[in-house]
Structures are given as C-alpha cells and as structure tokens.
Amino acid sequence: MTTIVQEAQSPAPSPFISLYILDASVIGGGILRWASSAEADGGNIRYEGVEYPPLNFAVEGFAWDGDTPPRPKITASIASDGGLPSRFLDLAIGFRGGQGALLYRIRTFARFLDGHEDAGTGIEFPRDLFIVDRILALTKSSIQWELISPLDLPHCSLPSRQALRDSCPWIYRHWNADSGQFEYVPAGSQGCPYTGEAYFTKNGEVTVVAANDVCGRRLSDCVLRYGSEPLPYGGFPGLKRGNI
Template sequence: MTSQINAESQSLQPSATISLFVLDTSFLGGPLLYFVQGSEHRGNVRFGGIEYVAMDVEFSGLEVSGAGGLPTPKIRLANTDGLIQAIINTWGDLVGCTLHRVRTFERFLDGRPDADPEAFYGPDTFRIERKALETQPFIEWDLSAAIDQEGKQIPGRQVIRDTCLWRYRIWNENTHAFDYAKAQCPYAGLQSYDINDQPISDPSKDVPSRRLSCCRARFGAGNPLPFGGFPGVARTS
C-alpha cells in the first residue's frame, strides 16, 4: 500500500472504488479466476498487469460485531454466463478454496496517468466453507475470514522488503511448455531469463531472481510491476 491511496481516500472528490477478486481453485487442481465487481465498473479492468473480468458480484457480511464476534461473509456470483457453473461442474462446490480481495481506486488502474500497482487496500483473504445456494441466476457461498480458521497464526505472511515470494511458472519437460497451474506471478512472456535477470534462449533454465530487477526485466521499467515483496517497508536497525 502506498501513500497515494491514503491521499486519494481523503480527497474531497476521490475516484471510484474498485473491488478486485481472485478465486484460487488450485487447491482442487483448478485455475485462478480474476474478476472485478461489475457494478463498480463498466467492463474488464487491468491492475498490476493482470486483467480482471467484469462480473456481477454481491459481497456481504463483513460487519464486525460490537461484542467482538468475527464477521461471517458471503459472496454471491452471477451464474448467467455459465462460467461459474462450468467451474462447479468441473471442480465441485469449491469448498476449501480461497478468495482474495483487494480494493483500489479507478485512477490507479493500468492505463491511467496515475497507474500504481502498489496502491491498494488488502489483500483480504477468505476461505470457502460451503455452497449455500445455487440457482440459475446466481450461486452463493459462505466464507470464513482468514483469521477465523483453525490453527491460523498472525502474521499469516512474512513481510520481506526486497524478495518476491510469488510462485513463478515452471517449465514442463514433458509438454515442452510452461505450467501456470499454481503460478502467482502474471509473467507469461516468451523471453526467458536466468537468475541474474539476463535474457537466455533455453526456457528450461528460466528462473526468477526474486528482486525488483526481475520484474523490471520482464515487464519493463516504465510499466506497473507486480512485485510480491514489500519494498515500501522501512528498514530498521
């Protein structure tokens, strides 16, 4: 999160709030689904080099009880285009899969003059506990917040300043192609690089250095960098 998003949230005329979701079904061997709340935007958007498909989403139950109870959120996705139905038909009710949400402002999306892939709130992480309702118009799931999961400890992710922790693509010798099934890094370019971020011709030797220079080599220094570290974290002595 950068200081820009705090300044925007306190602006007298902030740009529209955008909620971006990632449904991770890799727990069941399925894909990562990227979607944006359609009611907040008129079509697909890109943020941090990733395209989010516009979808009718209703996300509720995030209120925190005054008695200290944890929220019990629900998510309802439109089923009109058959996409979510196809996912369920293939991978089941998605119980155990995770849902990530980040919130940003429209001015920070890719392609805007102030595009900034680090200007966001979150991610908020939830786990699908059960499919609550399935109808032709929509499908609804009950979620649990990441903090409300058995054995969960805080912090859930180690904060490292200069190292990207995203899972990178893997070269499959059998198919002679990259495997993106569990990849978190969005890089899908044809050019491969070695551990020192130098271009190479052998894709089987493609490995990330996990530094900011790794992102710059792959996405270009002037483009948004989907770096999985925390370069904004101040150094302490």
C-alpha cells in the same frame, strides 16, 4: 506520488474499485478474476497487467464486527452460458462446491488502474483473503457461497508459513528472453507486485539491463524499488535474532 490514504481523503477521489480473484487451483480448478464495474468506455478493467471483466454479483458481510472474524457471502449469476457464470457452475459441480478455494479482494481507486493517471504503482488497500467454506444456495440463475477467514480454521496458527527475518518469500518477476518482457506471478498468489522500470542486481546494484533485474529478497532490496512508499516486504524484519 499519491498514496491510497491521500486519495481516499481527497475531496473528489476517483471511483472506488473492487477486484476479485478466486483461486481454485488449490483444489484442482483454475483462477477466476472479475471486477465490481467496467471502465467508463465499457471495457474490462486492467490492473498490474491483468484483466478483470465486470460481473453481475453481490457481496455482503466483509466488515469486521468486534473480535469475531467476518463470514462474507458472495452471490454470482450463473444464468448465462459461457464465461465466468459457466466456470462458477463448473466449480460448484465438479470441485466439491468450490470448498477450499481462496478468494482475494483488492480495493483501490480508478487512478491506479492500468491506463489511468498513476498506472503501474500497485497502490491499493491491504488485500483481504477468505476461504470458500460452503454453498448456501444454488439455483438455475445464481450461486451463493459463504466464506470464512483463515482465522476461523481449527488448529490454525499464524503465520502459516516460516517466519524469516531477512528473506522475503514473494516470487519476483522473471525476464523472458524469448518474449522480451517480464513474467509475473499475481500478487494474490504469492507474487511480488513490483512492476517498476528501475532495475537492480541480486547484490542491490543498479543495472540498465532488464535481464539482470533480480531481487536479493532483503528489506533493503524492497527499499531500493519502493523508496518511501509502503513496502510489500514479505519477511518479518521485526523478529529478534536467536531463540524466541
């Protein structure tokens, strides 16, 4: 299996892709998704079963400069009616300018997208997370937001969730008996990214019944599903037992 580093260092890597998730559900809005480009045939990009339509937008300032967390800026068109532009405008007007919404950036290569050579592997660079801080500019044609890193929040300590050594907090997929398919929570919204066809019970035993596929939330359960690949384990196996 080709890793993200191997693909990046390849003499002829597949096209680099950036996907974005703006999660405004934390402030009462919805979840918006878009991509930096479209498929070669003009269709929408799909990744891990989710569709990302192309959007006319620009980003800047994601790179870290020394010890200071970046404050990226994202500019999106709101000139057309309907679709993402209208939803951006609704967010700016109806939800405090979007302040507090979470922006996730997913970076990967075309070969790992749905419908491509290594589809379903979930191979990507570590996801970026930023928080919408304020609107810098709002005109009839565009909106520009400034983002901040969670590290910039006052009185913020990391991790901002309970650190458990032997339990992963990510939400594992659920088998829907009515549809005969798995239901997933997006990885950017605390969902486990596993989409494989190997099934294991809560006790780590192999099963051929999809409905019995349940994660025991241990590091060993992650290894069963991913093998030698980088593990998306959400626990903290490096913690020592007892008092810190």
